[in-house]
Amino acid sequence: MEKTRDKLIKETRNLESFKEMLNKSNKLTKTMVSILSNFDEKLSKLEETIGPVYKETGNLQQRQENLVKTLQSFDYVIPFYTVANDLEPIITTGPDSMPIPDYLDNMNKLKSAINYFVKNNPESPELMNVTSLHDKGAAFLLKKFRLLISNHSRPLAPNIIYCLVHEDDNQSELPKPLSDKIPEKDRAQLRLLSEWLVVNMKDQFISAYSSLRCEVVEKSLRDFKAHQKSSSGGFSGHLSSPAPPRKSLTPMKDNLPLRRNPKSIQQALKKKLQDVIPTEMLGGRSYHSVPHDLCELATSEREIECYLTSVTALYRLMQAELKLMEGIIPMEHQKLLFSRLVQPALDFVVNEGENIAGRVKKCSVKHDFSSALNLFPILRHQASMRHNFDLLFDGCSTDVQTKFQGLVVTLQTTLNKALEEFIEYIRNDVDTKVPRDGTVHELTSNVMIFLVQLSNYLDILSRVITVTDMQSYERSSDKNKLAFAQYISRVLQTLSLNLQLKSDCYADQYLKAIFKLNNIHYILKTLRKSSLLETLKMYNHEIDLVYEKQIMENKRIYSQSWSRVLHFVLEIDSKTPSPESIEMANMKLKEKDRQMIKDKFSGFNKEIEELRKVQKAYAIPDAELRESLKKDNAMFIVPRYEQFYKKYSNMAFSKNIDKYVKFSPNEVYNIIQSFFDATA
Incomplete structure (x- = not known):
């Protein structure tokens, strides 16, 4: 009970103390509320007083800024109105009166003025003044440039x-x-x-x-x-x-x-x-x-x-x-x-x-x-x-x-x-004039020389030649050569046809053969000695064999010109008679046999003379071909005539042997060597 009473007393005291503190707090709160209310009233009065001043101050600041901007604008604009008068003496004097950079700076000022007036006052008379002065200065600058460049613009020697x-x-x-x-x-x-x-x-x-x-x-x-x-x-x-x-x-x-x-x-x-x-x-x-x-x-x-x-x-x-x-x-x-x-x-x-x-x-x-x-x-x-x-x-x-x-x-x-x-x-070319001596025709020589000349430009011929065989052309690794080969082939085919027509103008079939032989040999030799044959073989692999075959054929035709000569000396028995057989034959010769021998020698002499006269006028300008034909003629005729000569020249078929036996085998050989030579 003691403890309870003490505790109650203590709690009572605490309660009284709390009430006392609460009263003090209420007094302080009332005092604070009173102060704040008073402050609020004073703040409202202050705001009512400061507001108009603040607004007036802002207006004054804006006016000041506007004034500064206006002054700056005047500073920017006024030079545009005065630049013409200020720069006229300088501009009209020309760029020679000052360094070029300074003159250009002044021209740029005029240009800026022009841009200003065009944008802001296109009707302004100042625009016309500034533009006129700028044009005058620009003309001076252009004149200066022309003068400078013309001073260094003389034609070169x-x-x-x-x-x-x-x-x-x-x-x-x-x-x-x-x-x-x-x-x-x-x-x-x-x-x-x-x-x-x-x-x-x-x-x-x-x-x-x-x-x-x-x-x-x-x-x-x-x-x-x-x-x-x-x-x-x-x-x-x-x-x-x-x-x-x-x-x-x-x-x-x-x-x-x-x-x-x-x-x-x-x-x-x-x-x-x-x-x-x-x-x-x-x-x-x-x-x-x-x-x-x-x-x-x-x-x-x-x-x-x-x-x-x-x-x-x-x-x-x-x-x-x-x-x-x-x-x-x-x-x-x-x-x-x-x-x-x-x-x-x-x-x-x-x-x-x-x-x-x-x-x-x-x-x-x-x-x-x-x-x-x-x-x-x-x-x-x-x-x-x-x-x-x-x-x-x-x-x-x-x-x-x-x-x-x-x-x-x-x-x-x-x-x-x-x-x-x-x-x-x-x-x-249908001209029927052909060389009388059967030499190389001018057309042939000109054609071949033209082709040789063309070969000098082999590197660019494919740019100008018409390609007739596109398949072979596309397959070729060297299109320039292949195009040229096709062209050569076309030219030679056309030339061959023309030469055939020209050869028909000869009445003498053997001279005709000589003409064709000369021309074909000339073509083949030109092809071989130049690079043309190598080029042509890219397209026509056997062209040289074709020409060689034609050469052999015309040689064969020409060799037939000796048939009449050979007719008189050709013996069935090709064995050379012995002296004993010749002596026995002389004893047994009848008049008919003697006359036959006379006729053979006379016929041979006449024919070979006639042949020499005719073929001396034949021309074979190529030395190799000429000597080849002479050699063929000699091998074809001389051995047979030698057999004939040995068999009959010592026979007593006539009292005047020299009248009939005019040529020894060696002389016949020399006659053959004189062929194809008009001076012989």
């Missing part, structure tokens, strides 16, 4: 172009004749001017630059061409500067030769033809020449050489122009300018090539096919330079890119037509 032609194509620097033409100071000014002009006066700038430089290129090329025509012996001795060692004029990696070193292609060609077709094969006649120059429009080797050099010179000049632009014209505008400035010179060279092709067409109509051969060096040169021109013209206009390709098509078409017309000419 022929000797400099000649050096350019022989420059190494792999060099990376500007060719020496042009690298020092424009000083660095002028190049820097030209670069600054071109960068400004191409933005502000693009059309006028392109026109100015291209007209000046194209005139230089074209004039340089025309002067070089004129110098070539006036120089009969090349450049050495005609140029003021020493000419570099002569080498190929084709600046290509494959280094195909442009021309041969002799003064004339014809000289080199004749020398080569003489190695292949000796003059004596043609009996000393004029048939060994190339087809006669029937056409007064025929091109000369010198003219072709000059043209090919001009093509290379044009390439070098255009290459130099591109290199020259690298330090002057912005890259993105170089090809446009290049297309315009090279067009006249390119047209000049291509038109000249087309003119040559046109003249060849006219000459082919007049059956002067040798002139067509002059187109092959041009076609070869164009083919070898195609890659270089493609690189040079990359990015240029389509007209520039396709210009040379159009010339190539013209050349190929012209050559193809000339080669086809050549076959038609052979087929339709």
Whole structure:
């Protein structure tokens, strides 16, 4: 109970203490509520007081910002209105009065003013003033550019172009004749001017630059061409500067030769033809020449050489122009300018090539096919330079890119037509005039020489020859050779038919055989001595056997011309009589036998004399064939006559033996050796 009472007393005290604390808390809460209420009232009053001030301050700040912006706008705009008056003395004086960069800065200020007025006040009179001043300054800048570029735009001398032609194509620097033409100071000014002009006066700038430089290129090329025509012996001795060692004029990696070193292609060609077709094969006649120059429009080797050099010179000049632009014209505008400035010179060279092709067409109509051969060096040169021109013209206009390709098509078409017309000419050559002596016909010699000449261009023949057998052509690993082999085969077939018709003009069947023998042998020997037979065998494997068979057949026909001579000396008994049998025969000879022996000797003498007279006029120009026939004749006749001679020459068949026995076997041999020789 004590404990309970103590605990109650303690809890009572705690309760009284808690009530006391609760009362204090309530008093503090009331005091805090009163303070907060008072603060809220004061804060509301403050807000009502500060709000209008804050708004006014914001308005004042906005006005200040607007004022600053307005002042800045005035600072930006006012120069546009005053720039014309400020810069007029400077602009009208021209760019010579100050450094180019400073003048360009002033021009850019005018340009900015123009842009401002166009956008904000296009009706402003200031726009007209600024534009007028800008145009005047731009004209001064264009004039300055023209003056600078024209000071370094003189046509190149022929000797400099000649050096350019022989420059190494792999060099990376500007060719020496042009690298020092424009000083660095002028190049820097030209670069600054071109960068400004191409933005502000693009059309006028392109026109100015291209007209000046194209005139230089074209004039340089025309002067070089004129110098070539006036120089009969090349450049050495005609140029003021020493000419570099002569080498190929084709600046290509494959280094195909442009021309041969002799003064004339014809000289080199004749020398080569003489190695292949000796003059004596043609009996000393004029048939060994190339087809006669029937056409007064025929091109000369010198003219072709000059043209090919001009093509290379044009390439070098255009290459130099591109290199020259690298330090002057912005890259993105170089090809446009290049297309315009090279067009006249390119047209000049291509038109000249087309003119040559046109003249060849006219000459082919007049059956002067040798002139067509002059187109092959041009076609070869164009083919070898195609890659270089493609690189040079990359990015240029389509007209520039396709210009040379159009010339190539013209050349190929012209050559193809000339080669086809050549076959038609052979087929339709119905001239009945044949050599009296049965030698090689002029048509045969001209055809074979033409084929030999064509073989010099084997590398490009497939571009111009009409292929008649496409299956064999597609299967061939060497299409150039196969196409040429087909063409040779067509030509020789046509020639054989024509020669057969011509041989029918001979009344003498043995002279006819000699004519065919000469021509066939000439064809076969030319094929063998040149590369033609090797080429032809790609398409006709047994062509040489065919010709050999024809040669043997005509030899057989010719040998029949001896039948009448052989008729008088041919003995059934081929044994040589002994002296005893001859003496016994002399005792037994009857008048009829004596007369028979007389008739045999007389007939033999008459026939061999007649044969010598006739066949002395036969011509076999090829020494090998001539000696072969003589040998065959001697082996065919002399042994038989010797038997006849030994058997009857010592018989007493006549009191005047010498009247009948005129020739010994050795003399008969010498007579045979005199055949085919009009001077014997």
